[in-house]
Amino acid sequence: MSTSHHGGGHRRKRHDNNYRDDGEMHDTAEQKLKHAILRLGEVDPEQEVTRLATQICEQSSSITPTVVEAFRIGVTEQPFKIPYYAMLLRLLSTSPAASEHETLQGPDFGKQILEDFWKGFQAFLDKLAWREIRLCIHFFAHLSVAQVISLPSMYDLIRALIVVLDEFGVSHGRAKHAVRCVCEGLMIAGRGLENDPSTNITDVVDAVRTYIQAEAKLKRLVRPVAGNFSGDVSAEVADEFLESALSALEIMRATGFPHHSDCFPRPYAELAVDGAVIFDLPSVLVPPEVIELDGLSPDNEDFIKKAEWAEFYIHLFDNDVTPDPTTPVGYTLRCGLLDVVDIFEVNRKECARLLLEYPKWTLPGTFHRAHDGPHETVVGKNWQLECTIIEVILGQLFLLPEPAHKSVYYISLITELCKLSPHNVGPAVGKSIRKMYNLLSDGLDVALADRVANWFSIHMSNFNFIWVWKEWIEDLNLPLQHPKRVFMRRAVEYEIRLSYYDRIVKTLPDQMQSPDACVVPPGAPGPAFEYDDPASAHHDAAQSVLNLFRGRARAEDVMTHLEELKNTLETTDSDQNINTIVRSIAVQALLHIGSRSFSHFLNAIERYLPLLRNLAAGGILTASGSSYEARNDILSAVLAFWKHNKHMVVIVLDKLMQYQIVDPTDVITWAFLRAGTDVGGTSYQSCNSFQWDLIKGALDKANGRVAIARRKLAVLRKEDDDNAARAKANDGATMDIDETKPGR
Incomplete structure (x- = not known):
């Protein structure tokens, strides 16, 4: 029976030891x-x-x-x-000591x-x-x-x-x-x-x-x-x-x-x-x-995989700025800060506060903060606290193959530190960005380069996208595929995802806004329906398919219409090209229906799964005779539709792999052979690094399926062992009963 009251009347008083007479709780x-x-x-x-x-x-x-x-x-x-x-x-x-009280x-x-x-x-x-x-x-x-x-x-x-x-x-x-x-x-x-x-x-x-x-x-x-x-x-x-x-x-x-x-x-x-x-x-x-690798949950399995690798921590500053981690004091300080970052992962605000208060728990003279004013010099110490903290956090963020926690935790932790002490942490972050940018020329791992661009863009989004881009203008003279130029394109692409195209462009110097610089995409991200133009050769055919999707026609009716469309489509190309065109029309029309929002996209995909599976198998366009080519056509159609928003290409292909319309092997092969050439146009389009996302996503999907299969196999093996043990026990019981019959 509830003792709470929702309305008038007197409040019931609690008289146990944990509450005062006014009803408020107090500690024992x-x-x-x-x-x-x-x-x-x-x-x-x-x-x-x-x-x-x-x-x-x-x-x-x-x-x-x-x-x-x-x-x-x-x-x-x-x-x-x-x-x-x-x-x-x-x-x-x-x-x-001697006392009257025990x-x-x-x-x-x-x-x-x-x-x-x-x-x-x-x-x-x-x-x-x-x-x-x-x-x-x-x-x-x-x-x-x-x-x-x-x-x-x-x-x-x-x-x-x-x-x-x-x-x-x-x-x-x-x-x-x-x-x-x-x-x-x-x-x-x-x-x-x-x-x-x-x-x-x-x-x-x-x-x-x-x-x-x-x-x-x-x-x-x-x-x-x-x-x-x-x-x-x-x-x-x-x-x-x-x-x-x-x-x-x-x-x-x-x-x-x-x-x-x-x-x-x-x-x-x-x-x-x-x-x-x-x-x-x-x-x-x-x-x-x-050792129960077959029965582990995905989280535990990922943890074990990470733990099996060596841990390399990047140096961002000289030893007179941050302690050398190969020395006793440097190693001890890094371990202490890492423990705080790890333990307080559940509360980044508290973690940031404790990190900035860490000098309280070290020996005097270990750290010197810029606002501390005059101080007594201690030989070999007086390191900069903020630089040390940022170096430790980024060292953890940039571990390979993966950091211990999600990247967003480390990024948000740095943001909280900047909010608590902007005048001290801000310069340390700026120095770290410049150091990582310079490491791009020294062979920084490609996965880390992408992680740096992601951190840079998210951090900028929390501080009005303010950065001194003019420092990097001279690097526009480097070759187009140089890691520094790739980083600029990637960082701007990430920033646009987090904001708006026009806003990000305004933050860049004029030299970087030039099409020849290949830093900014040629236009705002959005769909590009190839057959939307009335002047297009197959505009009417695409509109007929689009109208069926808009009317929520059954998948079987759309398949029948596509078969008729193939038979009536006039072209001077070969039959194989007709099949490719029809597949492109069907896939792009479906993506066009789902382009309004992510929920629209999922609804469209799920409603027409039979159609997509039929297209991928070449079931409608039987003259093609190759499901491999059919799946390649689907992938190319996705790229053509979202050529101005490569992030959406990654998302769509992830869903197509999830619903087993295409296989991870299809995506990887296509990414290497065709993803960079299927869409022509500016050099920006042909030299971006989204193929990395495609291949990584496909590998992750394949590894995920293997993990699921291993867990299912472990369950089946356990069931088989249990059944065998049960059968053996039953056989033993039967033998015992048989042995007692003569004595009855």
Whole structure:
């Protein structure tokens, strides 16, 4: 029974613990404490830790589960606070000073928290939640430095992870996560582990180095810049993630893992330690990898595919502007920023705010922002925060073969950063665009070049399409197919999709508006019905077909009319050309009906699927004798109708493949052989890069069908196995019954 009221009358009051008498909800003591732990560091982290420890110790023992849950959430969702959570746990584990009041503080309380926290870590391990596993290892490593966790048990945990590299047939994705956990754990706790006589870091580092050197074959196809794979420009503008981790680890080891490292704060370093460590990490085994490729959902399957490749991050700025990611501090800062970008993907506004506040969680002097004014120079530091953030985000966006998240997330995140700090982030974005534009001449991968054009156009659309195009006027002297000129055409094409033709043209210099520049399309995007002109040779025939479509005639009636049209059409060409003309008339007339909107297009396609299938099979025009030529004619008719809007060609062909009117192999063959020549005209039309979209779309469609077939096959195999097991069980039961008959 509902207690809500929709109208007059008095409001019913709630009197449970979560509500005040006025009906408004308030937090319980446990919720307040949990929020206090999660909000740690809003002003001054070190001062707040001491006050928070006192607040926790004043509670009753029943508060422990709440504290553990807050630690778990804070460590895995706010990793930039991990050193301060380690300090908090160190304080909670310290024996309290003599006092009249008994508190929770002491080794037993710290041990209880860690025991419960370990259960959560074991759950992450069982699920192979690698990001949470890695961040928990950060927490354990800091606690080992703070002398809360024993160094031998920390070393045993790292050894358990390094064993993954020795597994037979270990996937690169699994090994990559294990390597990150090991390297980052050693970077934090390495000094103590190096000095402990029961540990041997050399074996661990050698195992990491051996694996990384053996996986060179995974790196060739995903380099962002073409090269001979032995140095050259590809090594100067990008670095592989695991190689950076190994480089940073070896540098730290060579310097003896300095206790006062500039990589991360150690606020617990000055705390007095009373007695021995309180906790030994239990022994663990990393669960085996579950291989169920046939039964994976599309999202999981895509994730596994991405994880199996090496990760190359592009350098956009010099090392005096952003930290070198192959150094300990550079690698640590990049990982920290990447974690924020990854975790807060669900809230880009919050992510942007946290990124701009990131210096709060780094050592003083790490970053210098332009509006900070005079500052004390720190040798080798004082990097520009905004440039570092943009470099990290774009490094993730420009990963091959695909970024971890949708491209639109990274693009919108940069937009939010510009809104929060336009005077500082804006110049960093401009410098990044210019850097990526210059890389086009150095062999930037074609997929990345297209991704840069897409990012550029969307970013410009959020800021009134304002860009200094005149900087690139001199590049109009380059050959027509030069990557920079292709980029200009592609970027303008994308901008027109996001706005209007006339508006975008006005933003360009006069030199780029010239037809000879081949930057701007010859006209606004729109349909081009070849037979709409009354002077056209087949205008009347096309109008008769068009009238049938407008009248929503049955597909069978249209087929009959097309057969009659073929027989009566007068032409001096061969029969094959007659068939091509009739197919072109039918397809273009159908597209003309659907050109008003996307919903009109879908309705037209779905209503006349039998007609399209008949056309593709050559069923109506039997004299052609070739379904291959029929499908090519359909594709060419689509291109002719949407020759001024190549994006619509991609959309229409995607639907034709979805409804199996044409096959992906048809589209790929046609794109290579005919898509660039079927429509004549200006050089702009013949040199655009929409063939890339056609081929990629066809490949994606084919791969999608393979994934669907594999999942269906997995279901059938499982059903077959279940049926076989059931039959075997029934046979066994029958045999048991037969064996009992003589004894009856």
